[in-house]
Amino acid sequence: MNKKIFVLYTGGTIGMKHSPQGLTPDTALVHQALQPFSDGLEFDWHVCNPLIDSSAVTLADQQNWLGLIGRNIARYDGFLILHGTDTLAYTANLFALACCNLDKPIVLTGSQWPYTADNSDAPLNLATAVAALQLGLPQVTIAFNGKLYPAVGSSKVSTQTAAGFDNPHFGALAELSPEGRLSAAAPTPQTNGGFHILTINPQAKIFAYPLIPGFSANHLAHILNHTPTQALILQSYGHGNAPADPAMIEALGNFIRQGGRVLNISQVPQGCAAAVYAQGNALRHAGVITGGKCNLETATALLTLAVSNDWDNHTICQILQQLGLVEAV
Structure with missing residues (x-):
């Protein structure tokens, strides 16, 4: 049976197009980008309206996205969050700390260059994210440049290269093999209750x-x-x-x-x-x-x-x- 994956497309460079004002969010990415990975996985897309440049992300946005995860946690085998890189690590860390007793993978990714750009890093990042969903680690992770990082401790470290993220203290959980697979030890399961999401006050200062x-x-x-x-x-x-x-x-x-x-x-x-x-x-x-x-x-x-x-x-x-x-x- 195919795994069902909830795809939350929030915006970001990965799906942007050129405009006279510079890169702007666009929906052309929807369905197209994940077609090469449909073998064994079914993707249900939820597209934010409007799409958000991640430098404009607010706590209210993050609260809404967590609400979507909470309402759909029982229906899906994993969650893929497509997010702009500027605040991706902030969202990943908040998700990691707010989601208690998580028993399914939540994977965040984006790209340094648009999906349609020449030599874009987006296809590799999507392949890494899909491999992470197939691996199924029950935690929040960041998939980027062929590596899978734990959310906690991760930061954006470059705007110039495809190696946009790192985790200086904890390193990568896994690296994509030439066969397109990831392997990593599963974390110790939490046993202190069922899945729940902690309260977030969008007015927290x-x-x-x-x-x-x-x-x-x-x-x-x-x-x-x-x-x-x-x-x-x-x-x-x-x-x-x-x-x-x-x-x-x-x-x-x-x-x-x-x-x-x-x-x-x-x-x-x-x-x-x-x-x-x-x-x-x-x-x-x-x-x-x-x-x-x-x-x-x-x-x-x-x-x-x-x-x-x-x-x-x-x-x-x-x-x-x-x-x-x-x-x-």
Whole structure:
């Protein structure tokens, strides 16, 4: 019996066409692009109207797409999400954290060049995604340039080459063979209840602040005190180090005491925020959560869900451990 696959076409470069204003979304991709892979798979297309350039994706869009998955999870053997590359890793990470007890594959892909362009990477990315659906790993993954990556920890790393994505800490789960197959060890099944999707508040206010030498602590304090920020991602140096500036520490402490959440992650692509240097002690004493191997995309998903579901610091730390981003203590 053929596997039934739900295809969610959100937009993105993979299906774009040229216009006087530049590349714009188009529906010509529908049905055509997956015809070469119809042996053993049946594809049901759901096309977003309007199609979305992924740089314009909102939490409301992601919430709607998760709703489609939730309503169709029982009817399909897997889900293929065609998505623009700019925010693909953000969507993949949110899906990975929001979908609990997932027992079917959710695969996201896109392309650096349109499907119809000469030497486009789209056919290889689609072949990789289809192989991932046939492999059937019950998790959220990104299929790109012949490799399959776990969503958590993945980022867009290039706009110039076909190798658009990478996962600096966890690497690829599998690589496409010359025969067009993927092989990978299946993750340990989750057994704590049936499939469900966590609440997402499309009005959640998450802010990311990268530290740079000579930054103004007063500027950060102003952001925390005069904007509707509910959670802050602090992108610090190296192992999670930051200036022990009294004004900054006071601003962060006040924000946390008033119910805000602050997650400290490293700016380094393969960085790990950890209690290594004494320079980071002031942040930890202020109540800032140490994010370990958490990258920006995963941190955004985690804090979005934390705000949406009213998670406290203890719950956030537990999830960081479950994801393998920090060591259990």
